[in-house]
Amino acid sequence: MEREENKSLVNEVFSWSIQKILNKDIFKERIRTIPDKFWSVGEYLNCFVPHLLEETRTELCSSLGTLSKAPVFYIQSLEARRIKETSRRSNHFNISLNVGGKSAMYEPKCGDLIALTEAGRPRSINDLNPLVLAYVFSVEDETHFSVHSSSYISIDERFPFGSGVFLMTLTTNTRIWKALHNEGANLSLIKSVLQANSEDTEHSTSSRTWGNNVTDIIRSTNLNSSQESAILSCLETRSFSEKTSVKLIWGPPGTGKTKTVATLLFALLNLGCKTVVCAPTNTAVVGVASRLLALIKESCSSDHSTYGLGNIVLAGNRVRMGIDSKNNNLLDVFLDHRIGKLSKLSVSLTGWELSLSSVIDFLEKAESNYKTYVLSSERKKKVEDNRSILESFGEFVKKMFYGSSQDELDKKKEKILTFGEFIKKEFHNLSQELVKKMDLMVDTYTHLPKSFISSNDVKNIISARQALHHARAFLKKNSSRHDFEIRRFVFECLQPLRLLPKCFRIPTLLETEDGMRFCLQNACIIFCTASGASQMSAERTGPIEMLVVDEAAQLKECESVAALQLQGLRHVVLIGDELQLPAMVQSEVCEKAKFGRSLFERLVLLGHNKHLLDVQYRMHPSISLFPNMEFYDGKISDAAIVKESVYQKRFLQGNMFGSFSFINVGLGKEEFGDGNSPKNMVEVAVISEIISNLFKASSETKTKMSVGVISPYKGQIRAIQERVGDKYNSVSDHLFTLNVRSVDGFQGGEEDVIIISTVRSNGNGKIGFLSNRQRANVALTRAKHCLWVVGNQRTLTMSGSVWTKLIRESKRRGCFYDAVDDKNLRDAMNDAMLKVDMSDVYSSFQSLSMRRGRMNAW
Numbered sequence: 001m002e003r004e005e006n007k008s009l010v011n012e013v014f015s016w017s018i019q020k021i022l023n024k025d026i027f028k029e030r031i032r033t034i035p036d037k038f039w040s041v042g043e044y045l046n047c048f049v050p051h052l053l054e055e056t057r058t059e060l061c062s063s064l065g066t067l068s069k070a071p072v073f074y075i076q077s078l079e080a081r082r083i084k085e086t087s088r089r090s091n092h093f094n095i096s097l098n099v100g101g102k103s104a105m106y107e108p109k110c111g112d113l114i115a116l117t118e119a120g121r122p123r124s125i126n127d128l129n130p131l132v133l134a135y136v137f138s139v140e141d142e143t144h145f146s147v148h149s150s151s152y153i154s155i156d157e158r159f160p161f162g163s164g165v166f167l168m169t170l171t172t173n174t175r176i177w178k179a180l181h182n183e184g185a186n187l188s189l190i191k192s193v194l195q196a197n198s199e200d201t202e203h204s205t206s207s208r209t210w211g212n213n214v215t216d217i218i219r220s221t222n223l224n225s226s227q228e229s230a231i232l233s234c235l236e237t238r239s240f241s242e243k244t245s246v247k248l249i250w251g252p253p254g255t256g257k258t259k260t261v262a263t264l265l266f267a268l269l270n271l272g273c274k275t276v277v278c279a280p281t282n283t284a285v286v287g288v289a290s291r292l293l294a295l296i297k298e299s300c301s302s303d304h305s306t307y308g309l310g311n312i313v314l315a316g317n318r319v320r321m322g323i324d325s326k327n328n329n330l331l332d333v334f335l336d337h338r339i340g341k342l343s344k345l346s347v348s349l350t351g352w353e354l355s356l357s358s359v360i361d362f363l364e365k366a367e368s369n370y371k372t373y374v375l376s377s378e379r380k381k382k383v384e385d386n387r388s389i390l391e392s393f394g395e396f397v398k399k400m401f402y403g404s405s406q407d408e409l410d411k412k413k414e415k416i417l418t419f420g421e422f423i424k425k426e427f428h429n430l431s432q433e434l435v436k437k438m439d440l441m442v443d444t445y446t447h448l449p450k451s452f453i454s455s456n457d458v459k460n461i462i463s464a465r466q467a468l469h470h471a472r473a474f475l476k477k478n479s480s481r482h483d484f485e486i487r488r489f490v491f492e493c494l495q496p497l498r499l500l501p502k503c504f505r506i507p508t509l510l511e512t513e514d515g516m517r518f519c520l521q522n523a524c525i526i527f528c529t530a531s532g533a534s535q536m537s538a539e540r541t542g543p544i545e546m547l548v549v550d551e552a553a554q555l556k557e558c559e560s561v562a563a564l565q566l567q568g569l570r571h572v573v574l575i576g577d578e579l580q581l582p583a584m585v586q587s588e589v590c591e592k593a594k595f596g597r598s599l600f601e602r603l604v605l606l607g608h609n610k611h612l613l614d615v616q617y618r619m620h621p622s623i624s625l626f627p628n629m630e631f632y633d634g635k636i637s638d639a640a641i642v643k644e645s646v647y648q649k650r651f652l653q654g655n656m657f658g659s660f661s662f663i664n665v666g667l668g669k670e671e672f673g674d675g676n677s678p679k680n681m682v683e684v685a686v687i688s689e690i691i692s693n694l695f696k697a698s699s700e701t702k703t704k705m706s707v708g709v710i711s712p713y714k715g716q717i718r719a720i721q722e723r724v725g726d727k728y729n730s731v732s733d734h735l736f737t738l739n740v741r742s743v744d745g746f747q748g749g750e751e752d753v754i755i756i757s758t759v760r761s762n763g764n765g766k767i768g769f770l771s772n773r774q775r776a777n778v779a780l781t782r783a784k785h786c787l788w789v790v791g792n793q794r795t796l797t798m799s800g801s802v803w804t805k806l807i808r809e810s811k812r813r814g815c816f817y818d819a820v821d822d823k824n825l826r827d828a829m830n831d832a833m834l835k836v837d838m839s840d841v842y843s844s845f846q847s848l849s850m851r852r853g854r855m856n857a858w
Contacts, residue, residue: 009177010135010170013056013113014150018131021061024589027054034557034594036605038194041187045180048558051587051595052180056173058587060113063167067122071166073106074098074120078161091152093134095164097143106164108145109317111171112136116149116161132161135170172559175531179562189547189564189572192244193599196606213270218263220299224639227260230611234264237571238273238545248600248610249575252632253781254618254750261550261575262291266299268546269311269524275546278530278563280555280583282321284748286330288550289314289527293329306446307458309333313523316532332446333527339515341447346506348440353502355434362430363494367487370422377416423490424475431468438465444504449522452505464496516540530555533563543568552576552600554747556583560599576600579631581747581774615639618750622659623787626809627780630802631773642784657817659786662810664793664818667829668761669836677715678768680759683790684719685832686819687755690788691738693824694753695728698736708751709740710779712770716759717742743779754783758791758803765798776802790819 020026030050038044063070076098097106108114115122116132134147179185214235218228230249237245251257265288268275279285292312297305314321315335323330331337362369417425438461445458471493478489520526520541528536530549544566549555553576564572578601585596604610616624617639628636657663668682687709698705711717721740728738739751756779760767769775780787789806793816796803810816819825 009052009056009174010148012053013060013170014133014135016057016060018064018125018129021057021064022125024058024061026057028589031589031593033592034597036602037196041190041194044190044194045561048176048561048595049180051590051593052173052176052558054587055585055590055595056170058590059168062586064125064128067124067127067165071106072121072163073108073114073166074163075116075161091149092146093149094144094146106166107142108136108139109169109319110136110139111169111174113167113170114147114164115167116164118162120163122165128165133167134164172529172531175534175562176558179534179565180558182562182565185565186567186569187565188244189246189569190561193246193564193603196608214267217266217270217299221259221263221295223260223263224256224615226612226614227256227263230260230613231264231267233611234571234573235267235271238271243570245571246603246608247571247573248603248608249573250577250610250612251575252577252613252616252636253580253627253777254616254624255613255636256615256617257575257577257613258288258291258550260613261288261548262295264573265292265525265548266295268548269296269308272524273545274523274541274543274568275525275548276533276536276541276544276563276566277525277527277548277550278533278555278560279550280530280559281551282316282529284551284554285314285316285527285529286321286323287748289333290330292525293333297329304445304458304462306332306442307455308450310338310445310447310449310452310522311524312527313338313519313525314527315520315535316528335516335519338447338519341443342506342518343515345440345443345447349437349444349504349506351433352437352504355437356497356500356502359427359431359434360494360497362426363490363497366423366490369426370419373422374416419487420475420478427475428472431472435468435472438468441465444506448504448506451522457501460496460499460501464500467493467496530559530563533566536566538567541566545570547572549574549600550576551748553578553580553598554583555598555600556585556596557599557602558595559583574600574603578604579774580778581744584744617641618784619781619787620659620783620785622813622815623783623785624781626660626806627777630805631777657786657788658815660810660813661788661815661817662793662807663788663790663825664816665761665790665829666792666794666818667820667833668792669833670759670761671715671836673715677713678759679713679715679719680757680761681719681836682829682832683757683759684716684723685828686790686825687720687757688723689824689828690755690790691724691728695736702735704735705753706737706751707739707753707755708746708749708782709738709755709757710743710746710782711757711759712743712775712779713759714742716757720757743775746782747778750782750784752784753786754779754788756780756787756789756791758789758796760795760799761792762795765795765800767795767799767801767803770803771799771801773802780806 027050031054032047032050034047034051038047074097075095077096079094079096080092095108097108112135114134114136115128116134117128119127122128131150133150135149136145136147138146140146218231223231234247234249237247249257249260251260265275265277269292277285277288279288289312293309296308300307309332312333313335314323314330314333318334318336321330321334323334325331441461445453445461471489474489517540520536523541526536526541526544533547536544545568547563547566547569549560549563549572552560552574555576576598578598582598582601583596585591587595590596612635614636615638616628616636618624619638620642621638624636624638624642628634663686665680665683665686668680670678670680672678691707691709694705694707697703709720711720717740724738724740728736739749741749758767758770760770780789789810791803793807797807798804807816819829
């Protein structure tokens with residue numbers, strides 16, 4: 001199958017009219033269900049292209065439907081960039097934003113797609129007709145950026161555009177598009193994942209002897225046997241360099257997946273294995289990078305805990321990764337920050353050898369320098385003592401004219417300093433510049449790769465830096481001490497300075513690209529998003545040996561293509577759980593065609609071996625029991641730490657519900673509001689009352705408690721958030737925290753108490769996408785100590801879904817409760833039902849009035 005024409009995604013989007021964007025069937029005929037097996041690389045890469053176009057169109061269509069709420073910017077000036085001297089028309093412009101007197105909500109970012117308009121804020125699609133799109137390809141600062149537009153405009157014309165509106169970010173999609181059309185890519189790994197695994201990739205690890213560092217790392221992190229075995233299996237693949245390999249690590253909820261990944265990366269770092277680490281989102285990338293840095297810090301001396309971080313790089317968008325001055329650890333490995341630090345170091349450390357040599361030379365010759373000073377001072381003193389009568393008369397005249405007493409004149413005579421005073425004065429002046437440079441040494445050993453600075457040099461730098469600061473402080477307080485004490489002190493200060501290297505190999509980084517290439521080529525571990533791997537070209541990074549993908553089951557397979565094409569890549573480790581939620585897909589036709597399916601899940605379907613992490617450390621056994629049996633066939637055991645009941649008893653004090661409960665709210669009524677997303681106000685009232693009780697228990701017992709409320713429906717999330725407001729999150733003692741989010745937003749998270757609102761309440765058992773097993777799995781596995789499911793027993797029982805089984809299980813275990821049996825919950829339900837009934841009466845009255853109005857008009 002021939003590869004499709006390599007046309008950029010941006011130009012493809014620019015060719016779309018408003019009618020095409022709104023037409024949900026425009027790509028329908030080209031979209032096919034993504035197969036489980038592929039027969040060629042061409043077929044593999046081409047199969048994702050129509051889906052990517054449709055997904056882009058769907059997101060753009062959604063943006064056009066919410067224009068009135070989209071971020072807007074106002075244009076102060078729009079200057080054409082003439083690409084060719086002979087061209088009088090251009091589609092490249094420099095834009096300056098007008099922020100004076102107007103609240104510009106838009107801060108441009110590279111990769112953003114915007115629409116230019118004559119009007120101010122567009123209210124509907126008609127305000128964008130004709131459609132003029134622009135793609136941000138360069139950002140100078142928050143008010144100046146450059147765009148490539150969909151229309152050519154004469155540079156002699158007056159530009160009619162007064163504002164623009166943000167539509168979507170194209171960064172990820174354009175990177176995927178490029179990867180799908182990359183003619184010169186490394187296809188070795190892609191060829192190995194086209195079909196079922198043809199040979200056993202599991203190898204015995206018993207015959208392999210690892211270095212002491214790796215063995216110590218694995219032992220120090222207290223891994224269980226399944227975690228340790230998974231890591232050793234991944235490390236073993238390096239012994240088979242002539243083959244490609246794909247390892248799957250299966251990490252069900254709470255099984256220490258992130259800890260396992262961090263330990264694996266720490267081992268690879270110590271082995272010097274060039275590795276790229278990817279994840280679906282910036283948040284996920286930052287999460288695994290933070291865990292590795294914490295592991296490194298735990299295992300290193302506090303004096304030089306940042307040494308070696310120069311071998312780790314975090315690449316990406318600083319704003320989207322949420323990296324600021326508070327994230328000191330992340331800043332130490334963030335690519336842009338490192339480039340800036342190294343470029344300054346190469347200038348700041350100029351003259352290092354001269355400064356160091358001057359101080360050492362002075363200290364080595366301290367006594368002879370002092371003798372020279374004393375002899376010189378004594379000669380001056382003799383000259384002064386043998387002053388002529390004329391000079392004495394001159395002093396007398398000064399006294400008469402300037403009022404200086406003889407005592408003051410005597411003070412002006414140069415006093416011969418003691419040895420300590422002499423050392424203090426000269427050392428302070430000489431060492432001042434060296435101290436500044438020594439303080440920069442922390443940045444030196446933090447940001448330089450280990451190949452440029454040895455651990456022995458770092459130890460000497462730390463010792464010498466401490467000695468210098470100690471010397472200045474000592475002399476400030478003790479310069480009048482006996483000479484022998486000063487001499488001993490000089491010797492103690494001199495020793496660490498002599499051990500310092502006379503020069504450091506710090507590259508001169510004049511350009512950003514040079515700095516980026518230096519940092520990436522010398523890094524051992526590189527963190528980036530999966531789409532960001534497309535930026536890791538061989539010219540920038542050098543050959544990559546291993547790829548580790550965290551949260552791999554949440555990554556669309558097409559998103560992993562760029563990472564699979566890394567030059568030199570032979571081995572891939574995918575870590576995830578296909579039984580939890582996959583990537584989000586906006587287009588219904590794409591979702592049905594399995595566009596959201598991950599490479600991890602497809603390989604599992606093909607029978608690829610996966611290594612199970614089989615001990616969970618999150619949930620109380622009464623919570624883990626149902627999901628373990630329902631989703632994991634009872635393969636997961638509970639760690640000893642979650643079986644501990646002391647905290648559990650204190651935690652449940654005063655609550656009528658146990659660790660796991662189903663709370664039946666049979667009187668609830670589902671409503672469909674904005675966006676056709678259901679809500680259930682009776683459930684909202686019950687949940688609000690439960691939260692209030694938990695807050696009271698937390699305050700009275702001074703027990704720290706985190707509570708999460710989960711619902712699959714946005715309408716219910718909004719209703720709960722409006723009901724509770726910020727009452728609990730504004731509490732100053734931080735004992736009690738409340739987090740209300742969707743199931744999808746909670747994936748990867750956990751709280752002490754989880755309350756699930758199922759919402760649906762009808763007579764036919766219809767529960768919509770609540771029946772999705774992956775979504776149910778995520779919802780049921782977020783709680784550490786208490787999991788309470790709130791819902792309508794009748795509706796859920798009739799659904800024939802996993803929720804039917806859950807109700808049956810809760811009754812069997814005596815964990816089923818009726819909300820009406822509790823007075824407070826019953827009163828809350830009655831109040832909510834009354835409001836719902838009044839609302840229905842009001843709506844009926846309005847409807848009747850409208851009908852009567854129409855009849856009278858007729």
